[in-house]
Amino acid sequence: MWDEQCLDGTEKEKSHPLYFFSYHFPLPASFFRFIMSLSLVSIVSQTTLAELGRASNTRKIFEESNQRRQTHGSDVCDFSLGNSVVSPPQAFREALQQISLDPPSNVHSYLPTTGLPQLRENIAKCLTKWHNVEISKDCVLMACGASAAINIVLHTILPADSEVIIPTPCFGEYIRYVENMRCKVVLVPCLPNYELDVEAIRAAINDKTRVILLNNPNNPTGKVYSQKTLVDLSKVLMDVFEHRKETTPDNPSPVFLLSDEIYRLIHYDQSTPIFSTFAAYPYSFLVSSFAKDFALPGERIGYICISPALVDQCLIDALSSSTRVLGYVGCPSMMQHVLCKCLENGFDYAPVLAEYRKRRDRLHAILLDAGLQCPLPEAAVYLFPKVPEGVTDKEFADLLRAQNVFVVPGSSFLDPTSVRLAFCVDMDVIEKSAPKIKLATQQARAHHN
Amino acid sequence: MWDEQCLDGTEKEKSHPLYFFSYHFPLPASFFRFIMSLSLVSIVSQTTLAELGRASNTRKIFEESNQRRQTHGSDVCDFSLGNSVVSPPQAFREALQQISLDPPSNVHSYLPTTGLPQLRENIAKCLTKWHNVEISKDCVLMACGASAAINIVLHTILPADSEVIIPTPCFGEYIRYVENMRCKVVLVPCLPNYELDVEAIRAAINDKTRVILLNNPNNPTGKVYSQKTLVDLSKVLMDVFEHRKETTPDNPSPVFLLSDEIYRLIHYDQSTPIFSTFAAYPYSFLVSSFAKDFALPGERIGYICISPALVDQCLIDALSSSTRVLGYVGCPSMMQHVLCKCLENGFDYAPVLAEYRKRRDRLHAILLDAGLQCPLPEAAVYLFPKVPEGVTDKEFADLLRAQNVFVVPGSSFLDPTSVRLAFCVDMDVIEKSAPKIKLATQQARAHHN
Numbered sequence: 001m002w003d004e005q006c007l008d009g010t011e012k013e014k015s016h017p018l019y020f021f022s023y024h025f026p027l028p029a030s031f032f033r034f035i036m037s038l039s040l041v042s043i044v045s046q047t048t049l050a051e052l053g054r055a056s057n058t059r060k061i062f063e064e065s066n067q068r069r070q071t072h073g074s075d076v077c078d079f080s081l082g083n084s085v086v087s088p089p090q091a092f093r094e095a096l097q098q099i100s101l102d103p104p105s106n107v108h109s110y111l112p113t114t115g116l117p118q119l120r121e122n123i124a125k126c127l128t129k130w131h132n133v134e135i136s137k138d139c140v141l142m143a144c145g146a147s148a149a150i151n152i153v154l155h156t157i158l159p160a161d162s163e164v165i166i167p168t169p170c171f172g173e174y175i176r177y178v179e180n181m182r183c184k185v186v187l188v189p190c191l192p193n194y195e196l197d198v199e200a201i202r203a204a205i206n207d208k209t210r211v212i213l214l215n216n217p218n219n220p221t222g223k224v225y226s227q228k229t230l231v232d233l234s235k236v237l238m239d240v241f242e243h244r245k246e247t248t249p250d251n252p253s254p255v256f257l258l259s260d261e262i263y264r265l266i267h268y269d270q271s272t273p274i275f276s277t278f279a280a281y282p283y284s285f286l287v288s289s290f291a292k293d294f295a296l297p298g299e300r301i302g303y304i305c306i307s308p309a310l311v312d313q314c315l316i317d318a319l320s321s322s323t324r325v326l327g328y329v330g331c332p333s334m335m336q337h338v339l340c341k342c343l344e345n346g347f348d349y350a351p352v353l354a355e356y357r358k359r360r361d362r363l364h365a366i367l368l369d370a371g372l373q374c375p376l377p378e379a380a381v382y383l384f385p386k387v388p389e390g391v392t393d394k395e396f397a398d399l400l401r402a403q404n405v406f407v408v409p410g411s412s413f414l415d416p417t418s419v420r421l422a423f424c425v426d427m428d429v430i431e432k433s434a435p436k437i438k439l440a441t442q443q444a445r446a447h448h449n
Numbered sequence: 450m451w452d453e454q455c456l457d458g459t460e461k462e463k464s465h466p467l468y469f470f471s472y473h474f475p476l477p478a479s480f481f482r483f484i485m486s487l488s489l490v491s492i493v494s495q496t497t498l499a500e501l502g503r504a505s506n507t508r509k510i511f512e513e514s515n516q517r518r519q520t521h522g523s524d525v526c527d528f529s530l531g532n533s534v535v536s537p538p539q540a541f542r543e544a545l546q547q548i549s550l551d552p553p554s555n556v557h558s559y560l561p562t563t564g565l566p567q568l569r570e571n572i573a574k575c576l577t578k579w580h581n582v583e584i585s586k587d588c589v590l591m592a593c594g595a596s597a598a599i600n601i602v603l604h605t606i607l608p609a610d611s612e613v614i615i616p617t618p619c620f621g622e623y624i625r626y627v628e629n630m631r632c633k634v635v636l637v638p639c640l641p642n643y644e645l646d647v648e649a650i651r652a653a654i655n656d657k658t659r660v661i662l663l664n665n666p667n668n669p670t671g672k673v674y675s676q677k678t679l680v681d682l683s684k685v686l687m688d689v690f691e692h693r694k695e696t697t698p699d700n701p702s703p704v705f706l707l708s709d710e711i712y713r714l715i716h717y718d719q720s721t722p723i724f725s726t727f728a729a730y731p732y733s734f735l736v737s738s739f740a741k742d743f744a745l746p747g748e749r750i751g752y753i754c755i756s757p758a759l760v761d762q763c764l765i766d767a768l769s770s771s772t773r774v775l776g777y778v779g780c781p782s783m784m785q786h787v788l789c790k791c792l793e794n795g796f797d798y799a800p801v802l803a804e805y806r807k808r809r810d811r812l813h814a815i816l817l818d819a820g821l822q823c824p825l826p827e828a829a830v831y832l833f834p835k836v837p838e839g840v841t842d843k844e845f846a847d848l849l850r851a852q853n854v855f856v857v858p859g860s861s862f863l864d865p866t867s868v869r870l871a872f873c874v875d876m877d878v879i880e881k882s883a884p885k886i887k888l889a890t891q892q893a894r895a896h897h898n
Contacts, residue, residue, distance in 0.1 A: 042702040043759065044767040045608045052763075052770045059773070063561060083558045100549035108745040109532045112512060144593055144749060144777070151776035159494045176774045182631075253491040296557040298782025300593060300749065310492065314501075318493040321501045324508070325625045327600035328593070332781045333747025 051176065057412040058172075061397075065406040077405045077425075077433040082219075082381055084295040084424035086355045091347035092294060095338045107334050113320040115142025115303070116336040122343035127286075127305055130264065131276035139311045141319055142331035145300040146262045148323075149287035151177055153258055153304055154211065155322040156315075157285075158183050162210040167196050169384070169415035171219050171260075184208070187414055194223035194375070198232045205240055211256050212237075216274070217263040220384045220413045220420040222377020224267065230280035233257075237281060257284040262302075263380035265293035265349055266356055274379075282309035290339060292381065295352070295424070301335045356381060359423040363430050367421075370438040371445075381424040384410070386417055388441055390448025393419050399443050403436035500625065506861040507621075510846075514855040526854045526874075526882040531668075531830055533744040533873035535804045540796035541743060544787045556783050562769040564591025564752070565785040571792035576735075576754055579713065580725035588760045590768055591780040594749040595711045597772075598736035600626055602707055602753060603660065604771040605764075606734075607632050611659040616645050618833070618864035620668050620709075633657070636863055643672035643824070647681045654689055660705050661686075665723070666712040669833045669862045669869040671826020673716065676724035682706075683730040690732075706733040711751075712829035714742035714798055715805055723828075731758035739788060741830065744801070744873070750784045805830060808872040812879050816870075819887040820894075830873040833859070835866055837890055839897025842868050848892050852885035 044052075058080055065078040087093070099107065114120065120140040127135045143149035154177060158164070164178045165186045178185045186209070188200045201212065212233075217224045237255050244252040259277040267274060277284045289302030304319060323330065360377065367374045367385045374385035387396045393409035393416045400407050400419075410418040423430065493501075507529055514527040536542070548556065563569065569589040576584045592598035603626060607613070613627045614635045627634045635658070637649045650661065661682075666673045686704050693701040708726040716723060726733045738751030753768060772779065809826065816823045816834045823834035836845045842858035842865045849856050849868075859867040872879065 042700055043705075043764055044605055047609070048605045048767050048771060051774055052767055059562060062559075066561075081559060083555075085554075088557065097549050100546050105534075106532075108537065108747050110511075110530060110746045112515075113508060147776035147778050156493055156497045160496065173773060177776060180774050251491055256492075297559045298557050298779065300778065300781050315492060318497050318501055320508075322497060324622060325500055325629050326775070327596035327626060328777075329596050329749065330747065332749050332784065335781065335783075 058408045061406050061408055068404060068406075072404055075404050075432075077429050077436060079421035079423065079425065079429075079433070080406045080408055082292060082422045082424060083297055084292070084381065085426050086295050086352060086359075086424055088294045088296055089342070089347040089349060089352055091345050092296075092338070092342045095342040095345065098341060099334065099338050103334075104337060107337055109333060111142075111330055111333055111336060113323050113330055114316065115140070115331055116333075116340055119336050119340035119343070120303075122340055123303060123305075126343060130274075131278055132273075133276050133278045133308065135278070135305060135308055136311070138316065139306045139308055141304045141306075141316065141323075142336060143287070143302045143304055143323065144328045144331050146260060146287050146289040146291065146302040147173070147177070148300070148326075148328045148331075149289070149302045149304045150174070150213070150258065150260060151326055152319055152322045152328065153285045153287065154178065154181055154183075155326055156318050157256055158210055161208065163206065163208040164211045164213055165201060165204050165209060166213045167201070169194070169218070169220050169410065169413040169418075170213075171215060172412045172414065174213055174215075175414075178213075183210075189415075190221075190223075194218065194221040196225055196229050196233060198229060198236060201233065202236045205236075205255060207244075209240075209255050210253065211258050213258045213260070214277070215260045216277070217261075217267065217377075217379030219263065219380055220382045220408075220410070220415075220418070221375075222380045222382055222384065224269075224272075224274050224378045227275035227280075230275050230277065234281040237283070241283075254283040257281050259284060259286050261286055261288045262292045264288065266353065266381060267379040268353070268357055268360065269378055278307050278309075282307055284310075293349075294339075296335075299332065299335050301331055301339060303331075356424065359425070359427065359430060362427070363421060363423045363433075366430065366434045366437060369434070370441040372437075372441060381422055383421045383423055384418045385421070387419060388444040388448065391444045392416060395447070396440070396444055399440040399447075400437065403440050405433055405436045405440065507857050510855050510857055517853060517855075521853055524853050524881075526878050526885060528870035528872065528874065528878075528882070529855045529857055531741060531871045531873060532746055533741070533830065534875050535744050535801060535873055537743045537745055538791070538796040538798060538801055540794050541745075541787070541791045544791040544794065547790060548783065548787050552783075553786060556786055558782060560591075560779055560782055560785060562772050562779055563765065564589070564780055565782075565789055568785050568789035568792070569752075571789055572752060572754075575792060579723075580727055581722075582725050582727045582757065584727070584754065584757055585760070587765065588755045588757055590753045590755075590765065590772075591785060592736070592751045592753055592772065593777045593780050595709060595736050595738040595740065595751040596622070596626070597749070597775075597777045598738070598751045598753045599623070599662070599707065599709060600775055601768055601771045601777065602734045602736065603627065603630055603632075604775055605767050606705055607659055610657065612655065612657040613660045613662055614650060614653050614658060615662045616650070618643075618667070618669050618859065618862040618867075619662075620664055621861045621863065623662055623664075624863075627662075632659075638864075639670075639672075643667065643670040645674055645678050645682060647678060647685060650682065651685045654685075654704060656693075658689075658704050659702065660707050662707045662709070663726070664709045665726070666710075666716065666826075666828030668712065668829055669831045669857075669859070669864075669867070670824075671829045671831055671833065673721075673723050673827045676729075679724050679726065679729035686730060686732070703732040706730050708733060708735050710735055710737045711741045713737065715802065715830060716828040717802070717806055717809065718827055727756050727758075731756055733759075742798075743788075745784075748781065748784050750780055750788060752780075805873065808874070808876065808879060811876070812870060812872045812882075815879065815883045815886060818883070819890040821886075821890060830871055832870045832872055833867045834870070836868060837893040837897065840893045841865060844896075845889070845893055848889040848896075849886065852889050854882055854885045854889065 061080040069076045121137040124135045124137045163184045241254040284307045286305040291297040372385040397409045408420045510529040518525045570586040572589045573584045573586045612633045624634045690703040733756045735754040740746040821834040846858045857869045
């Protein structure tokens with residue numbers, strides 16, 4: 001029912017956001033009644049409401065620690081988010097200034113969906129060096145961050161109702177990406193040393209398995225999978241494919257490896273190179289970005305690399321199509337120009353790595369000194385200490401938070417035996433945390449006894 | 450079957466991308482056989498293969514014209530893509546240089562998922578002025594481009610199997626976004642003057658209708674919907690909601706208006722302001738970006754604005770959650786800082802608008818001179834002339850392409866009676882196109898006679 005009776009402008013009405021409309025336009029009083037009666041359920045879909053209940057813990061903790069900082073200032077030690085204070089390589093800053101002062105004419109324009117050709121070429125050269133595998137420009141497609149890259153690959157290769165195996169501990173949002181594609185996640189815990197449990201993965205594979213989603217080096221454990229592990233996994237997957245060719249000869253599909261390698265450069269033991277997924281297994285896709293390696297987490301500058309054994313024009317077209325269907329459109333233009341120049345000029349990563357190593361070593365020592373059990377990570381920017389006996393990960397995180405130390409409970413990474421600390425923070429935050437972490441650990445022990 | 454027999458390194462094998470692996474790592478010859486037997490169908494999902502067949506024509510034409518330019522150089526007149534040559538407002542360039550030379554410490558960091566608070570505040574102030582409706586910071590959420598913004602809103606409010614009404618002509622990728630959410634698109638043609646056909650929309654609404662997706666000003670027609678049209682539409686939708694409240698009192702849902710307003714500033718007749726969707730109808734969402742207005746199409750810097758009548762924290766949380774589930778994570782950080790500063794300093798849009806107007810008027814005159822029928826658009830950067838009688842839109846586009854003039858057939862916008870020309874190109878491209886367009890139009894007529 002539409003009635004033309006206007007509001008009469010009481011103070012209560014004036015404070016309502018709709019009053020403004022009502023005052024300026026001939027809107028009826030019934031608007032008010034409609035809106036007052038509208039519950040959230042009639043706005044937000046059931047699926048999104050369900051997702052909301054499982055929203056990223058890490059982000060919530062980050063936002064809480066931001067609030068705490070307003071009242072407790074510099075006493076807050078926020079180890080929640082991988083929001084690095086370490087500077088990008090100097091060559092990046094120089095390239096950014098050059099582009100800003102003397103921008104190419106098309107610097108903010110749409111680029112081809114696959115990205116700036118010269119940047120793809122430059123990334124392919126880096127990857128060829130890092131992987132010791134020949135990778136051409138055609139294998140590399142720019143994407144709006146590694147999360148976008150993962151979603152684009154999954155959308156392209158996952159049939160409806162297929163299954164994706166994810167080894168745990170893992171980045172929790174992987175699960176939401178897969179479920180949003182209406183596919184099923186199968187979690188397979190790693191071995192106690194955080195290596196992949198290849199036998200358990202073999203046991204989890206069935207006819208519907210289409211992708212194994214790895215994170216190498218791993219968030220939150222900092223583990224780098226060994227050559228032996230990846231070759232063993234490859235053998236299992238080749239066997240599976242052989243078997244499928246016998247049982248479904250018309251349309252056999254391999255199980256694809258999708259390897260998220262956003263921490264590849266932050267690798268402390270340079271004497272043992274990270275073994276290449278491409279070298280291990282031909283049916284593989286890699287995704288990465290400059291978010292972590294270059295400390296540009298907010299810039300949404302990622303890429304997909306197709307295994308050189310798989311790449312062809314139709315696959316590239318399919319990935320480009322997914323980039324558009326999913327609404328990503330492309331990767332930010334100016335930043336593509338900046339990184340293109342930066343890679344062209346070359347960059348020195350040693351100073352960046354030294355900054356991270358210093359933080360890792362110091363925070364690791366603090367955790368051991370507090371009596372916590374914590375492996376020294378080979379890579380990435382996280383420490384993943386075991387929770388003291390007798391408290392849960394959430395209880396331990398609460399005890400730490402009471403000391404203004406913010407960490408993420410391991411259950412966010414599907415491993416409640418530990419908590420995660422991102423150590424890419426100011427050194428003085430790390431120093432300041434030492435007595436707080438010790439105290440919270442003592443409290444956890446006292447709680448147990 | 451896994452065998453350990455290595456390749457023997459013939460020249461043919463050496464030319465295969467896998468040869469490199471095989472040479473450096475103990476990979477078996479059976480790899481070759483596997484890969485040779487792998488068809489695309491076993492890589493790309495059926496859904497993506499189907500999407501691929503309907504991929505954006507505009508992008509394909511853009512990429513073809515890029516190739517043609519390599520052989521025909523400056524003879525190519527590319528009107529395919531809205532890739533503006535007009536410069537962003539001067540205030541933007543200044544802000545970019547300031548931020549690059551003296552970056553805030555967190556300039557590349559993760560920001561809150563909703564965006565930089567001060568930028569949200571500054572955008573809210575602009576929107577309040579443009580809409581003549583009080584809009585608070587809380588209504589504004591940053592998104593990685595307007596396409597991301599549309600997908601985030603749709604993901605948040607569309608239940609499975611619901612329906613979305615889209616008036617045509619429209620931006621073709623809207624359809625792919627909705628279908629990717631497993632919902633149904635209902636196309637409703639506009640009136641001959643490109644106003645919304647409110648009665649036809651009323652007739653298309655059923656119990657499953659959840660969203661009407663508008664583009665105001667419209668791509669490709671340049672139409673700005675009148676106040677009368679929007680108020681009439683609002684009345685229809687309020688009636689629908691009243692009816693639903695009677696028939697499904699437990700959980701009545703309104704039909705939401707989702708208005709894509711990325712061309713709002715490129716509006717030539719400033720004497721008639723664009724009527725605000727928020728003023729017309731409370732159950733509405735607006736999406737926009739700086740892509741078109743500020744000529745930054747490649748930068749992925751968009752936003753959602755929730756109707757002030759609808760905004761609440763749980764809805765904001767739901768939209769943030771969708772931002773993460775869909776893998777967007779957020780809007781690029783540095784560009785948020787740059788635009789924040791630019792809006793703070795204020796910007797003069799008149800010079801930008803003058804550049805567009807000059808191009809619109811000149812290309813419009815050229816089309817009329819060629820004998821084409823073409824309304825003068827009120828807004829945006831496109832001309833949408835009728836195809837000459839007796840040829841299809843694709844045939845006319847082909848005739849133009851033979852003259853090195855690239856346009857997009859109207860069927861890409863669900864209206865095959867016209868073709869679209871994006872006029873945000875260099876003036877000399879527009880001048881150069883005059884005899885070519887005239888010739889192609891004569892050929893089309895000759896073809897008919």
